[in-house]
Amino acid sequence: MIVDELKRYMLEYGFNNEDINKILAVYTFKENEILFFNIKKINTLLETLGYTQNDIVKMAKRFPLLYSYSMKNIKQKIKDMQKLGYSYNDVIKIIKQLPAIYGYSIEENIKQKIKDMLELGYSYNDIIKMTKQLPSIYSYSIENIKQKIELYRLMNISHILVEKATYLMQSCELSFARYMFYKNKGIIIDENNYPKLFIDQLKFKRLYGIDNKTLIQMYNYDEYFSKEKNVLIKI
Amino acid sequence: MKELYNLGLSEIDIKNIIETYPEIKDLTDEEIAKNIEILKNINCNDKHIRNILIANPYYLNRSINDIKSLIMKLKEINIVNINLLFDSNPFLLNRDSYEIDEYIKKELEEGKKLEIIVDELESNPYIIDEK
Structure with missing residues (x-):
């Protein structure tokens, strides 16, 4: 059964049974075959981007919606964050701490936060520095x-x-x-x-x-x- | 969505929330209200709840039983200001009680006392994500 195969894959990947049930519960509306394909695809993509399996397991536990994003969305978000002034490694680190960034709109959410903080008197460089230290600023x-x-x-x-x-x-x-x-x-x-x-x-x-x-x-x-x-x- | 407007969330906030978690549109007002009520029961005020939902709208789809178990676990380990903990790290609400147990067990195995583990968690609500 596809669900058993998916669970076996996730166990081998580093999730435990409770993690797996928790993550799969988020996607009850999706076909198991599509879900399995998505999870494998996204895990593989994240590994090529520089995350370890351990990183990915932690990210998925922290943010179970991780597997709802498309490969295009994930890659584009990294490029968009780099355009804001972060290095590639900065972006990887930021998203590791705040995987929810995949769900935040660059224009309406992230750029707006930067604009708001500029209005509070911080320079652009200050904001880049602050958000590298505390990526969760983007979630506030x-x-x-x-x-x-x-x-x-x-x-x-x-x-x-x-x-x-x-x-x-x-x-x-x-x-x-x-x-x-x-x-x-x-x-x-x-x-x-x-x-x-x-x-x-x-x-x-x-x-x-x-x-x-x-x-x-x-x-x-x-x-x-x-x-x-x-x-x-x-x- | 009426419940979100009642909290004082702006149109832009709600638009961002929907963008972050589109499935929120499928939740009924009653479902949203129940999850908000749990936060109010732990002394989250409207400001805290707004902060939580803007950061982590997925919280609204979490099972009430799972959230109650999480809160009970945090009370069990003597976290007092749970409202401020969730306000500081809204993503803690995505955790289950077994994850708190796992985290504490791991830290105890490293020789830390429970008092210190709890203190570290209250000082840095993201510490469980870092370990």
Whole structure:
């Protein structure tokens, strides 16, 4: 049976039974023969592009829709990303971390994000640098990006994000709560001590005896956030 | 799609969501509402839900039981702000509970304590993708 053959292929490729059931469940509307052909075709293509089998298994687990894209789409997306200013190796690495990029429109989504970040004051080179460090910037809504950057701008540390884009992973709620916590202790966060905002929870709790949940409840970001102006009003 | 508009998503956001995941058009409002409700139950506000759906619209097609199992697993390992975890990495919602188990087992085998593993995951919600 074609399904058994497909499962055997995927097991040999590096997926386990649970992964296989999960991925196949995404494509219940497709003919098994077509699906088998697609999966093999795309795996082969991705290998020729430079991904290892292990990379591909991880990408498919992270983003089960991977096998819904055409070979043409996959190749074109890589070319389109290179036209934006990334090297080939950059693109391969970015997509490895964010395979969902195959689903994002270059014009409506990715270029629009770049445009929005230019309007926030970053240079084109800054944006390329930031997205290489943290490809998931392309998955964030622009509302999310703007809120985070505005928060760090109010703290006068938004420029550090060019070198430390991974700090954008941290939620506004936590960054704000920590900022206010330090402020109430007489410590103003600036470009010299900003790493204090981003220390891990265990270390923070060890130093100050308070966990993230309690901290976020003490300093409620939403209470300070003005929906009308889209800015913080009482930092 | 009514549920998406109710969340405050713009026309452009919804257009991008459909482009990313065309099958979303086949989902009923009830199906969409059920998956949104799960996020609200873990204290995701509309902003968090918008962020999640814009990044990972496929979440709306995920089985409710699988999502509930995932959330239970994360609570079991004492992740407290699950809403912020998903807001930071919406693709975690594509994972199943067995994958969290596998990840933790692998890290424990490398000698890490559970407390550290959980702390690393909360500090870097993408870490499970990197390993």
